[in-house]
Amino acid sequence: MSTSRDRDDFTYEQQNDRRLDELHSKIRSLRSVTTDIYDEAERGNTHLDETINTFASFRTSLSQSANRAARALGLRSNISQFRMILYVVGAIVLLWVLWKIFAWFWWRVPAH
Template identity: 60%
Template sequence: MSSSRTAEDTYEAQNDQRLDELHSKIRTLRGVTTDIYDDAERQHLTLDDTGNAFSSFSTSLAQSSRRAAQAFGLSGAGGIRQTRIIMYIVGCFLALWLVWKTTGIWWPSESA
């Protein structure tokens, strides 16, 4: 009888050891699951913040575009026409070309 009692005690000790190992694995799994959940929540908040930042940026870009259009008179009646702006730009380039050809300040001509 004592040998069967010893075997039962051995089995019970092994069961207790396995049970402790199982509890340890469950705690580890619970910790990993909690870490995954926390990381997912942080990423969700980061994505929300990024979306809000882009939305704010697009709103301010649209406002800046409207203000620039108003400042240059490209929107509304009685403003400076786009052709006038193009003529100013072409005139500036023509004036710079004439100054370059006549004085040779920027790049001296090699034919002289």
């Protein structure tokens, strides 16, 4: 009777050991995935910081360029800068419209 019980105990012990090994394997996999996620988040944060620094540098450079252009054109107030921007945008739109009209007349196929 004791040998049957010993065999059952041994079988249960083996099953427990297998399940424990499976659990350790799952924990290692989970740890690996967690580490990969952490590393990717760190790389993303580093990339985001670099992007923020690049845009801040661009903003500063653009602001300095706008100030130099305003001084060169003799523009001192924001209203004058706004007016100059409107003139430039209007000129671009006008040139685009003229180009479309010219292209329409130039490429128009005469009817036979």
